[in-house]
Amino acid sequence: MKELLVKLGSIDRRIIFLLIGLSVLIPLIKPNWVQLPLKIDNNTKVVFDSISSLKDGDKVLLSFEYGASTKPEVHPMAVALLKHLFSKGVKVYIVSLWPEGPIMATLAMEEIIDSNLFSIIEGKDYVMFDYKVGGSIVIKNIADDFRGIYKQDYNGISIDELDIMKGVYSVEDFDFVFDFSAGVPGNAEWVQYACDPKNVSLSSGCTSIMVTDAIPYVESGQLKGILAGMPGAAEYEKMVYDFLNEEVENQNKFINKNEVISKGKAFARMSAQSVAHLLMVFFIILGNLSYYFERKKG
Amino acid sequence: MFMKRQFAIIVMMAMGFLALAGYFLNFPTLREFTDKDAPQWYMIIAGFAAFLGCLNLLQLHIQKVVSQQKNWQYSIFTLLGFFVMIVFGFIYKGVNPGDDYIDANNNYKYDYAEVEDVGNEIYDKYESFEDKNGNGVYDEWKWYTFWKSAEVFIDEPDGILLSGEEYTDNNGDGKFTPEMRWSTVLKSEGSAFYWMYNYVYLPLGSTMFALLAFFVASASYRAFRIRNFEATLLLISGVLLMLGRVPVGSIIPWWIVIFIYVSLFFAIIASKIKDKKIFFSSYLLSNVIGICIGFQFKWNILAPKFLSIPNIQEWIMAVPATAGSRAIMIGIALGIVAQSFRIITGRERSILGD
Numbered sequence A: 001m002k003e004l005l006v007k008l009g010s011i012d013r014r015i016i017f018l019l020i021g022l023s024v025l026i027p028l029i030k031p032n033w034v035q036l037p038l039k040i041d042n043n044t045k046v047v048f049d050s051i052s053s054l055k056d057g058d059k060v061l062l063s064f065e066y067g068a069s070t071k072p073e074v075h076p077m078a079v080a081l082l083k084h085l086f087s088k089g090v091k092v093y094i095v096s097l098w099p100e101g102p103i104m105a106t107l108a109m110e111e112i113i114d115s116n117l118f119s120i121i122e123g124k125d126y127v128m129f130d131y132k133v134g135g136s137i138v139i140k141n142i143a144d145d146f147r148g149i150y151k152q153d154y155n156g157i158s159i160d161e162l163d164i165m166k167g168v169y170s171v172e173d174f175d176f177v178f179d180f181s182a183g184v185p186g187n188a189e190w191v192q193y194a195c196d197p198k199n200v201s202l203s204s205g206c207t208s209i210m211v212t213d214a215i216p217y218v219e220s221g222q223l224k225g226i227l228a229g230m231p232g233a234a235e236y237e238k239m240v241y242d243f244l245n246e247e248v249e250n251q252n253k254f255i256n257k258n259e260v261i262s263k264g265k266a267f268a269r270m271s272a273q274s275v276a277h278l279l280m281v282f283f284i285i286l287g288n289l290s291y292y293f294e295r296k297k298g
Numbered sequence B: 001m002f003m004k005r006q007f008a009i010i011v012m013m014a015m016g017f018l019a020l021a022g023y024f025l026n027f028p029t030l031r032e033f034t035d036k037d038a039p040q041w042y043m044i045i046a047g048f049a050a051f052l053g054c055l056n057l058l059q060l061h062i063q064k065v066v067s068q069q070k071n072w073q074y075s076i077f078t079l080l081g082f083f084v085m086i087v088f089g090f091i092y093k094g095v096n097p098g099d100d101y102i103d104a105n106n107n108y109k110y111d112y113a114e115v116e117d118v119g120n121e122i123y124d125k126y127e128s129f130e131d132k133n134g135n136g137v138y139d140e141w142k143w144y145t146f147w148k149s150a151e152v153f154i155d156e157p158d159g160i161l162l163s164g165e166e167y168t169d170n171n172g173d174g175k176f177t178p179e180m181r182w183s184t185v186l187k188s189e190g191s192a193f194y195w196m197y198n199y200v201y202l203p204l205g206s207t208m209f210a211l212l213a214f215f216v217a218s219a220s221y222r223a224f225r226i227r228n229f230e231a232t233l234l235l236i237s238g239v240l241l242m243l244g245r246v247p248v249g250s251i252i253p254w255w256i257v258i259f260i261y262v263s264l265f266f267a268i269i270a271s272k273i274k275d276k277k278i279f280f281s282s283y284l285l286s287n288v289i290g291i292c293i294g295f296q297f298k299w300n301i302l303a304p305k306f307l308s309i310p311n312i313q314e315w316i317m318a319v320p321a322t323a324g325s326r327a328i329m330i331g332i333a334l335g336i337v338a339q340s341f342r343i344i345t346g347r348e349r350s351i352l353g354d
Helices: A002-008 A013-029 A042-052 A071-087 A101-115 A136-144 A187-198 A208-219 A229-249 A265-297 B006-024 B028-066 B072-091 B142-148 B182-187 B192-223 B229-244 B247-251 B254-272 B276-296 B309-344
Strands: A059-065 A091-096 A126-131 A176-181 A202-206 A226-228 B175-178
Touching: A002 A265, A013 A265, A013 B192, A042 A071, A042 A176, A042 A202, A042 A226, A042 A229, A059 A071, A059 A101, A071 A091, A071 A101, A071 A176, A071 A202, A071 A229, A071 A265, A071 B192, A091 A101, A101 A126, A136 A187, A136 B028, A176 A187, A187 A202, A187 A208, A202 A208, A202 A229, A208 A226, A208 A229, A208 B309, A226 A229, A229 A265, A265 B192, A265 B229, A265 B247, B006 B028, B006 B309, B028 B072, B072 B192, B229 B247, B229 B254, B229 B309, B247 B309, B254 B276
Parallel strands: A059 A091, A059 A176, A091 A126, A176 A202, A202 A226
Antiparallel strands: none
């Protein structure tokens, strides 16, 4: 037994790769095989409550700062948040500080429009702006002079012609800012250059790897909660799903009752992540047992 | 030489002092400069810098291929990707965006993507194209009519259908597509650039990121070892975070958490107890006592927060992780102050290529 454990310490990495691959693949292909309850994290609850407190006609600025590599983690939370906002009749303004941001925003909006859940019109209920180079400086400009940098929307229509742009001059004219972040510029820059100096509520959804950097801002209240990676996205998706179903029963005028409300993608991916994490813990225990016996032997 | 070195330093110092002064002097013109003009200058310069970056990338990889430096073969793929995306972005537009506007029944009313009038005189997907005033002219987007009173879809004899000559029948097949512009081609679903992004770059990007899972698993198997106290702490907090952030963490029972606590405690005091029999018997006894206490306090019905893995994970993130992050952030901020001071006073010249 001891010999076997020592041998396992130098197991071929390809076997580990294979097992990890299977642990992810099987729950994705057969989601019914692994069904686990989802506990809602406190930070996700704070985000949900903050968005829920918004009223019909409030203005929310969304910033898309992720791309292809981080799409599986961040995109589901963007779709869930858009559903939540449109279900409350909130006006949505989308900016992008990453070159891929506009494509991500377009994909998210397409998903919302294709769901047919909301009767939204571009230019009236939501507006998109193109990518602007400059990172944190763009954030600073949005904070001071929004119209100074955004002269036209994504479709090339002058913002003076857009009904939705009436009364929007700086970040202070928004009731809430939400940042989808996968790097720099990201939520830290929004805190430092715009929302904290101008006292505008800010929240963020980011990749798991970024959470440790963002958590001091959450603890200080500069970020109203955080959607942390895929688990955060899954938790938020679940809360929005329950909320939308409840609102349909309450005859919410912004939701099309005849359409089916879907759960979202992150929720389905959590089982795969659970099994993969369990397997990693198992590997760590195995590796340490092997290390212990190896040292004893040596 | 003066322009390259001294002049560059003078500009750098002057701009540094000006930007800094804007935050300390209550002088409206200066404030206007630091708040509005300087950031806009920065954005313009950053735009050019991005262009220079592309040129630099090109130069670097061409040099690598020409001189056949180490791993020069990979540079071919970089250059190939670079040029392919340039061609699709600027030159080859690909399929026009989807032949969206079709006169499906030759009635000179142009419907959106095969969506027919279902009897409500509204001709498009999502009810967007509406004959507002019954003149047989179908307007694009309701808000558009509000602002522009746009008689958008007008069948003129020249085959050009819309205001602004935007929608033209490019190939005479009776399908009317928006005129493609440089910026439009990047945003249109049917374009080659969009296709390349959606079906090549997007899956490749996600794949690269997903590969991390395999490397993390392999690395944690080999590197996450109980070598000393610090490594043990790192390992335990890592495991708790891994389990606490996923649904499986919430179904781990309270007695396993007691077992983890007891194991952690005995791992710390292991070096103090020489006799193995005493060590293992006290370890087992502690576990049994812990579980008995649990049943006595009915933790099997409602476990306290300190025995729930997700709650422990939340605590780790909120207290030790926050403390560590703040320390790092303060350190970085002090470093930035020192570095900025060196740049502003002209001592730091590495940015000039020194």
